[in-house]
Amino acid sequence: MALAHAILVCLTEGKQSGYDVNKAFQGSIGFFWHSDHQRIYRELSKILKLGWVECELVEQPSKPNKKLYSLTQAGIDQLKEWAKKPSPTAPLKDDLLVRLFSLHMLDLAILAEQVRARREEHVAKLILYRKIQVRYYSDVDPTDARTVGKYLSLKFGMRDAERWIAWCDEALFTLDNLG
Amino acid sequence: MALAHAILVCLTEGKQSGYDVNKAFQGSIGFFWHSDHQRIYRELSKILKLGWVECELVEQPSKPNKKLYSLTQAGIDQLKEWAKKPSPTAPLKDDLLVRLFSLHMLDLAILAEQVRARREEHVAKLILYRKIQVRYYSDVDPTDARTVGKYLSLKFGMRDAERWIAWCDEALFTLDNLG
DNA sequence: GGTGCCATGTAACGAGTTACATGATTGG
């Protein structure tokens, strides 16, 4: 039940609608845990029943009504309990790496193209992360847990992109020497 | 239908039983695409029906009988078609990174312990990868596609472990300064 | 008049996990 906990983490930022949570899952926390609005709405009603969140209906003139969710004490306890459990390492799962295992049967030019595309993706990500770094984390107070935690995760994202870019360069060089 | 294709990739190595495929999914290819024997057996019967593989029953005295699967031409075509399609980047998904977003509400000591555990895991992986490197890839012929492809994926694994270790060190330093 | 944002969900399907189930042989 990991998505539920990711939502709880989201709600530590304050009251939010399903729509808001979904937006957070597209940026920020979504860089490390993704979902879609369908599942988020489903999960919100589930954890509402469990009592981990409470819900307040907000009527908005000239906009659709929304439901603002906020953490309950049970939700906070649940979050803390979850955080105590060891976090399992997510196994790598990547098409591109698998394809390399049957490289001898595949079209090298197409594969090289895919590696280039992957490289570009991560270059774009790195640029985005660096923008976020400059925008929000150029002057971090090292004693502010709230900021420091998020900054650490951003740095992870940056390292992730960098290692992809470096590996793609290596792979392209190798593929070039093959054909 | 990604698992099916990962199995096809496996079978480019030659005839294998479900048991063999499962073992490959625990080492080598399994470092980049994991599964379990249940799903592998299910998927094998599925792609047998589709005609991507064919099956030969081998009776073994003093061992359980086994079914040896091998690629058919349709399977090879399928593999090649699949490899032409762009490979989607697997989104990051990690508990530990998510927890950092609610760092201000969590127990720092426990989290630091989890980071240390994560570090050890990746140190162990890196050692394993290096052993494999020395054992199988100390003298790679850069024109041998079969070897070069697998070696590239191994190098990806090594970079992955290295970036984790480096990040964990950074995180531990940061967490230390907090508490 | 079209695109995009706000805001909510359901239904069907496919993928993946956990638990259950069997049974012989080999090595310590």
Add this chain to the structure above:
DNA sequence: CCAATCATGTAACTCGTTACATGGCACC
């Protein structure tokens, strides 16, 4: 005698994805 290896699968369940569904407001 116990554990590991070889070898196969089924059943129930949860998680995740895709497609479907609605509808007003604001901006260009």
